[in-house]
Structure formats: C-alpha cells, structure tokens
Amino acid sequence: xxxxxxxxxxxxxxxxxxxxxxxxxxxxxxxxxxxxxxxxxxxxxxxxxxxxxxxxxxxxxxxxxxxxxxxxxxxxxxxxxxxxxxxxxxxxxxxxxxxxxxxxxxxxxxxxxxxxxxxxxxxxxxxxxxxxxxxxxxxxxxxxxxxxxxxxxxxxxxxxxxxxxxxxxxxxxxxxxxxxxxxxxxxxxxxxxxxxxxxxxxxxxxxxxxxxxxxxxxxxxxxxxxxxxxxxxxxxxxxxxxxxxxxxxxxxxxxxxxxxxxxxxxxxxxxxxxxxxxxxxxxxxxxxxxxxxxxxxxxxxxxxxxxxxxxxxxxxxxxxxxxxxxxxxxxxxxxxxxxxxxxxxxxxxxxxxxxxxxxxxxxxxxxxxxxxxxxxxxxxxxxxxxxxxxxxxxxxxxxxxxxxxxxxxxxxxxxxxxxxxxxxxxxxxxxxxxxxxxxxxxxxxxxxxxxxxxxxxxx
Amino acid sequence: xxxxxxxxxxxxxxxxxxxxxxxxxxxxxxxxxxxxxxxxxxxxxxxxxxxxxxxxxxxxxxxxxxxxxxxxxxxxxxxxxxxxxxxxxxxxxxxxxxxxxxxxxxxxxxxxxxxxxxxxxxxxxxxxxxxxxxxxxxxxxxxxxxxxxxxxxxxxxxxxxxxxxxxxxxxxxxxxxxxxxxxxxxx
Numbered sequence: 001x002x003x004x005x006x007x008x009x010x011x012x013x014x015x016x017x018x019x020x021x022x023x024x025x026x027x028x029x030x031x032x033x034x035x036x037x038x039x040x041x042x043x044x045x046x047x048x049x050x051x052x053x054x055x056x057x058x059x060x061x062x063x064x065x066x067x068x069x070x071x072x073x074x075x076x077x078x079x080x081x082x083x084x085x086x087x088x089x090x091x092x093x094x095x096x097x098x099x100x101x102x103x104x105x106x107x108x109x110x111x112x113x114x115x116x117x118x119x120x121x122x123x124x125x126x127x128x129x130x131x132x133x134x135x136x137x138x139x140x141x142x143x144x145x146x147x148x149x150x151x152x153x154x155x156x157x158x159x160x161x162x163x164x165x166x167x168x169x170x171x172x173x174x175x176x177x178x179x180x181x182x183x184x185x186x187x188x189x190x191x192x193x194x195x196x197x198x199x200x201x202x203x204x205x206x207x208x209x210x211x212x213x214x215x216x217x218x219x220x221x222x223x224x225x226x227x228x229x230x231x232x233x234x235x236x237x238x239x240x241x242x243x244x245x246x247x248x249x250x251x252x253x254x255x256x257x258x259x260x261x262x263x264x265x266x267x268x269x270x271x272x273x274x275x276x277x278x279x280x281x282x283x284x285x286x287x288x289x290x291x292x293x294x295x296x297x298x299x300x301x302x303x304x305x306x307x308x309x310x311x312x313x314x315x316x317x318x319x320x321x322x323x324x325x326x327x328x329x330x331x332x333x334x335x336x337x338x339x340x341x342x343x344x345x346x347x348x349x350x351x352x353x354x355x356x357x358x359x360x361x362x363x364x365x366x367x368x369x370x371x372x373x374x375x376x377x378x379x380x381x382x383x384x385x386x387x388x389x390x391x392x393x394x395x396x397x398x399x400x401x402x403x404x405x406x407x408x409x410x411x412x413x414x415x416x417x418x419x420x421x422x423x424x425x426x427x428x429x430x431x432x433x434x435x436x437x438x439x440x441x442x443x444x445x446x447x448x449x450x451x452x453x454x455x456x457x458x459x
Numbered sequence: 460x461x462x463x464x465x466x467x468x469x470x471x472x473x474x475x476x477x478x479x480x481x482x483x484x485x486x487x488x489x490x491x492x493x494x495x496x497x498x499x500x501x502x503x504x505x506x507x508x509x510x511x512x513x514x515x516x517x518x519x520x521x522x523x524x525x526x527x528x529x530x531x532x533x534x535x536x537x538x539x540x541x542x543x544x545x546x547x548x549x550x551x552x553x554x555x556x557x558x559x560x561x562x563x564x565x566x567x568x569x570x571x572x573x574x575x576x577x578x579x580x581x582x583x584x585x586x587x588x589x590x591x592x593x594x595x596x597x598x599x600x601x602x603x604x605x606x607x608x609x610x611x612x613x614x615x616x617x618x619x620x621x622x623x624x625x626x627x628x629x630x631x632x633x634x635x636x637x638x639x640x641x642x643x644x645x646x
Contacts, residue, residue, distance in 0.1 A: 006584075006631055006634060006635055006638070007603065009584045010584055010588065010603045010631075010634070011603050011604070012580075012581055012584070013582075013585045014504055014585075014600065014604040015604070016581045016585075017503070017504060017581075017585050018503070018504060020503065021496075021499045021500040021502075021504075021509070021512065022499050022512055022513055024495040024496040024499055026513060027495050027499060027513045027516055028491055028492055028495045030513075030517050031495070031520045031521060032488055032491060034517075034524075035484060035487060035488060035491075035524065137485075196484070197484055197485045197488060198485075198488045213488070213492055214485070214488065
C-alpha cells in the first residue's frame, strides 16, 4: 500500500464516519441552558412585573383597540429631549414631582415622546396584550390581522420584539397559539415571559409553550400556567387544576427545562385568582378570595418565598382590616402586589363595601409584615400597583397615581394629550424603569421611577 | 435575530468600548444553533465517540462564552471555534475517550461484494485512526477531513508547522504499519 492509497482511504473513511456524528439537538440545548443560567444569574437582572390587569378588561381593551399597523420611533427623543414635533406628542408628567427622584429635571421640561416617523413592521392592527424584557431586548405578545392560512381575514396571535429597549419594534413569527379576543380557542395564551434572550414562555390557564431559540420554535409543555416568572436561574409557575376555586399549584423549574418540581404551599390559599411577582430571591404569591356576589370574609392570602420558590410561608392578608361599623364590614382585600429590588413589597388594598378608600400596605422586610399607609387613593376600579422602591410607588386605577413617600401621599400623573389612561399592563424592570401598556396600542416607558414617561404607539 | 449594537443595558467594557452582554449572548446562541452540528462532526472524528464528542463541543463552547467577543471578531468564527475544539481535545488528557479507545471489530474476511468491501475498508481505516495518539489523530482529521494547511493545523494544535508535518507523517506511517500487520495476520 502506498501513502496516496492510505490518504484516499482515510478521506473516504472520515467522510463516511462524519455521517455518524451525533445530532446537535441535545448539545445545543445543553449549551443554551448553560447560557440561560449564566445570564439569569446576572446581578442586575430582576423581575418585578405586575401581572397584566384583569383579563376580562384586557380582552375588552384589545378587542376594541385594533387600529393600525405601524409603529412610531421614539429613540431619537431620548438623545434630544427638547426636540419639537410637528404633531401632538403624548406625554405623561407628574403634576407634582418628587424632588428626591429628579432634583434637576422638573417634569414640565421633560419632552419624551414619539416622533412622527412611522414605520411599517409587516403586521396590520398589532395590539399588545403582554410584555416582557431581558435587558434591552423585549417581546410583545399580541394580536394582529392574520396574514395567511385559514385564518386570513381574521385576527391571529402575533409577536413583536425590540432590540433597543422598546424604541423600535419588529414583527416576528408568533407562537402557535391563540390569544384572547372576544373568545379564545385552545390553545389560548395571554402572557409572555422571556428568561433569557433564548428561553421564553407563553402561557395561559390551559396552555404553556416554551422556546429555547429566541422564539423561532415553540414546544408545548404539559398543563398551563396562571402565572409564571423567571429570575435567579429558575422559573416559578403557578397553575390550578380547575378554575375557579381550586388552590394554586406551585412548581419550579430550571430555565429552559421541561422538568418541573412541585412545591408545597401552606394550606389556606384561596383559589380565585393569583398574582406572582419576584425580586432577587424573593417570590410573592398573592392568592385571592371570592369577592363577587356578596361573598363574606374573602380576604386574600399572601405567600412569600425567600429561596426562589422552593419553600413558602403564609403571611395572611397583607392589608390591615377595618372595623365593622355598620356602614362597612371593614374588610379590605389586597388585589395586587408588587415587589422592588430593595426588599420591599406593596399590596394594593381595596374595601369590600361602604365608602372607604383604597390605599396601599407596604412591607420593608421581604413581605414578613405589612403596614397600612395613610395615603387616600379614593375609589379605584380594579387597579394594579408597581413598586420602584419602598418609597416610590405607582398605582393604576382610573388614572395613574404616584407616591414618592411610600404611600403616605399620592399625586395624579398628568396625562394631557390622549384622554383617559387605561392600563392593560403595568410593571417595573428596575428601580427606575417601568412600562405601561395602554389600550393595547401604546407602550409607555419611564426611566425615572414614573416621574416622566415616553411612548411608542402602534397605530 | 438581528443583533444591533447599542449602549442601553451595557454591562461591561471591552477593548472596543462598551460591550453589551445581551448582544454577545444573542450572537453566541445563534452560533450554537447554527454551527453545533459541524462542530460535533469534527469532535466525533477526533474522539471517535458520540458521547465524548458532545462533551467536547459543549465544554469548548461554554469555555469560549466569556470571551465570545473575541470569537466574533475573528475572520472566521467557525474556524476559530473548530481550532479550539481540536486544541481542547489534544490538551484534555482526562477525557474518557483519550483513555479508553474502543477498537471496533471489523471483518477480516471481506466479501466479494465491492460495496461491502469498501465499507469494511473504511471501518478498518477508521479503527486504525482511533489507535493513534490524540495529536496525530487531530492532525490527520484536520488535514484529511477539513483540508486545513499546515499553518492552520499548527495554530489549532499550538505547535510549529514542522511539528505538524511530523505528526502527519508519523500518523500515516503508524496507520500504514498497523494496516500491514493486520493484513498480514489475515492473509
């Protein structure tokens, strides 16, 4: 045998053996899981998203707000805050700013807002239902006109993403699901959360899908999720076997994993709605009682975990109860909860009857104890709460309220150009940065703890 | 997924200024999804074992993640990572496949059918390749599968070009000798 013979045979043998190399799927998954764990443990990452507002309200809002398919760019305004615009620029400013938040920048001079440059993104009538952000990367789950297939002419689930912190959005292939409109056929999802740039989830009560490739493909997992939040290398999922009335089931999983571990929740959780928020290793699960139809003694119960959902403590109703004086039964129900990165948590308390006003209860010890605050929020229909810190709080009711003194007093955030503000979603992703979705078509962003807001409009 | 550079969300500093970690991770994830299959092929030819190949690629990629910006800046990121796979292979002496080289049993009585004989011959060459020391085997795979020139093999194996020529020569010689012995035993 000569060397050229052996060289030829060697080439042939290597080409033949190459066909027996392992498939890449397992390795890709393992490496991306490693990436997911690393990125989710980054110290700056935290999740304090408020859960989307009451689903029915959101559905109604979305169903009536399908108005267009283009979006407005606003990034330039962050560099040129005083740039004039030829069109009305929606702005939100706090009518009485807190000096402690922005001592050198009175809100009246803030001119955040979209320019008039519109850009088609290939979707008609895109309307946002839910948002999620990983650093400057964001994903918006929503609906839009179907572009092909049997549903053409109708409304389909849609997804858009941003790579520049919400300044511009681009359509992407949506998950193989339905989203709530007037009705929602199986599989129905209404929430989206991304844990990393690769691993994300869309979910509803009866459906849960996961992507490990940034949304290019989705894998359906067993069961559904009423709430799901990822942080600190893992995912906490809350579901129930029936609705309403069954106690919530809490499970945890590594980010990107299909294996879920059921966690034990102390007894006594009412099963008529949940709110789940996370900050650091803290997890807050608010379980709500049946408050409709004149039900009595239906207070909520808060559960807290300090170890990413592995173990839980029951904290009872965070809202202090009032006296039954005849005019009111004194019951105050917590209807929303938010957490901030400083270990604080806040619950929005609403009266069951009578003429009492809503207020917030604040915890500065990771949810172990709450104290009621004096600030009077009046009568709030529904309501969601967000916390940038123990002192900087926001409540969305009929309008947006902001407190810079831990709920002792509240001021309305002026909303001077686009009519009544109705948020379908509200949350903070850092002590200063938060988002509001209004009417499914406007995403408001604050970068100063709710003092000033800029907007991107899908029109 | 396009990855545009921006300053928002900056989490670290690199030689070129502000580095966005999320952007780097997106680039890394894209590379992993797109290139793992070809890296696994290289790793499988090096290790001769599917498990070890997966382990080698996974280990190499995870090690490269903290310095992924350097990989992205390379003229050919795939070639860069492939070199790292080969380098990791020759330097990782504790890897099970470097201790436990399994020799597949091949037929010593080829049939008269040309196709079967060809398969048997490829199996025999493959078995001979796997008896070689790691560095010789890596040099042969990089030359005869990837067609890399001496210089690039030298970079991958962290040696001089003269050493590469020596590895190739000695590897082929060892295979030729083993083949002669095997042929003599069966004749």
